[in-house]
């Protein structure tokens with residue numbers, strides 16, 4: 001379909017592929033949403049009966065089915081993420097020879113999607129762990145996954161790390177968070193991009209971070225974190241609404 005090699009080839013390629021990459025990332029976020037919904041459903045099913053109740057065992061069959069769904073979604077994401085990575089590699093390769101594009105895509109995407117998800121890598125996945133952990137904690141609020149018991153204090157620290165939900169510049173809740181791949185801090189995408197375009201670069205504004213001269217190429221979407229950040233924002237906003245409603249009731253009571 002492309003039969004010429006030209007210097008404008010790469011910018012054309014960038015223009016064509018970047019919206020595709022964005023779409024892929026949005027889809028990934030949507031699938032994380034599905035896994036979140038399945039987790040909520042599994043929690044509700046689990047809470048219907050207590051361990052030891054005669055009906056409890058039959059509930060576990062349903063939970064197992066939902067576990068299978070989560071695994072299937074994760075495998076879907078593995079393939080979709082392999083293709084996103086392929087598109088990114090092509091954009092970053094700065095190729096201007098479009099004649100070999102199809103061949104390159106085939107070769108890279110085969111490599112990026114080759115490794116199937118085994119049980120161990122599923123158990124290391126954060127979304128899967130959240131699913132299992134939240135179901136477990138319906139009846140055992142301090143329960144830990146038996147394959148993932150924290151070994152030392154460092155790991156405990158890591159799991160208790162708070163999720164940052166506001167942009168360090170705008171101080172408002174994230175709408176479209178983007179990650180700096182050098183220091184792993186998040187910024188509101190439009191804010192970071194407009195600052196980079198204005199000044200040529202940004203210094204990370206997060207207190208205590210020494211990362212300087214960050215460029216647009218250092219910013220990457222992180223759909224998994226974007227999903228978690230948005231979940232947390234939704235939780236905070238719901239809490240705020242409930243508190244406001246409660247205060248309104250108390251005021252009318254006075």
Ligand SMILES: [Zn+2]
Pocket residue numbers: 180183184185204205206209210211
């Ligand atoms: Zn930083």
